[in-house]
Amino acid sequence: MYRRLLSLSLYILLCLAVFAPAPAAHAEELRIFSGAGLMKPMEELRHNFEKQHGVSINVHYGSSGEIFGMLGVGQTCDVFIPGAAKYTMDAVKNGWIEPSTIKDIVKHVPIIMVPGGNPAGIKSLDDLARPGVKVALCDPKAAAVGRVSKKMLEKAKLMDKVQPNVVVFAPTANQLLVYIALGQADAAINWLDVTTWAEGKGKIEVVRIDEKRNMIKTIPTAVHVSAKDKPMALKLNDYIASPEGLTIWEKWGFEPCGQ
Known part of the structure; x- marks a missing residue:
């Protein structure tokens, strides 16, 4: 009798597993x-x-040039968020990004970052060309802020004068913050939002760039054409640009594109 009940129980469990x-x-x-x-x-x-969704997300952080290059060698992601729209639009041209999924999120505002107290007395882009001033820039081939810095200085006809003062071409905006916070350079062109980070608290100051000379960029988010889970990738993409998401972006010093 016991064996019959046990067999019946196993049969029921098997049916539930098959038809669930x-x-x-x-x-x-x-x-x-x-x-x-x-x-x-x-x-x-x-x-x-x-x-909120019970999923796992892996984020690869790198310079905009690096993550763009990863797409170029066949690596795929679900969502692509570089530091400037140019990389997204180039990815669209190459057939890597779904154009209909592009959402502009926030602005990337270039500023001049200086050590606390501004010991070199930096007040404008022109001061980066003064003899003896130590300047830190991002690599224009690697990071969005490096590309913007180069274009801005070239437009102001200052690049040739600033070039001899450059002590480092850093690969990322994060590392520029470290150079300035440690006083290893007198000035760096970086993003405004990076100045809100705890790593620079009390160690850096901001010098605004004249609006006529500045080149403010847009940060978009978009979904890759080969996203493994397209519905969930679209939800993630929407969340990043949602009102709730924008509150988080603003918390970290970013200005929404609609403002």
């Missing part, structure tokens, strides 16, 4: 390629989305 509704199919892990300078808001956005 299949769980929703999701990729094991969503993957984001993000500009390194966006790390602070992106980590908060990632954590919130994981908690």
Whole structure:
């Protein structure tokens, strides 16, 4: 009798397993390629989305040139967020990004970052060309802020004069912050949002760039054409640009594109 009951129980369990509704199919892990300078808001956005949707998200942070290059050699992601729209539009031209998924999120505002107290007395772009001033810039071939810095200085006809003062071409905006916070350079052209980071608190100051000379950029988010879980990738993309998401971006010093 006991064996019959046991056999019946096993049969029922087997039937339940066979005929139970299949769980929703999701990729094991969503993957984001993000500009390194966006790390602070992106980590908060990632954590919130994981908690809300029960998914795992892996974020690769690198310079905009690096993450663009990763797409170029065939690596794929679900969501692509470089530090400037140019990289997204170039990715669209190459057939890597779904154009209809592009959403402009926030502005990237260049400023001059100086050590606390501004020991070199930097007041404008022109001061970066003064003899003896130590300047830190990002590599224009690697980071969005490096590309913008080069264009800005060239437009102001200052690049040839500033070039001899450059003590380092850093690969990311994050490393520029470190150079200035440690006093290893007198000035750096960096993003305004990076100045809100705890690593620079009390160690750096901001010198605004004249609006007529400045080149403010847009940060977009978009979905890769080969996203493994397209529905969830679209949800993540929407969340990053949502009102809730924008509150997080603003918390970290970014200005929404609609303002």
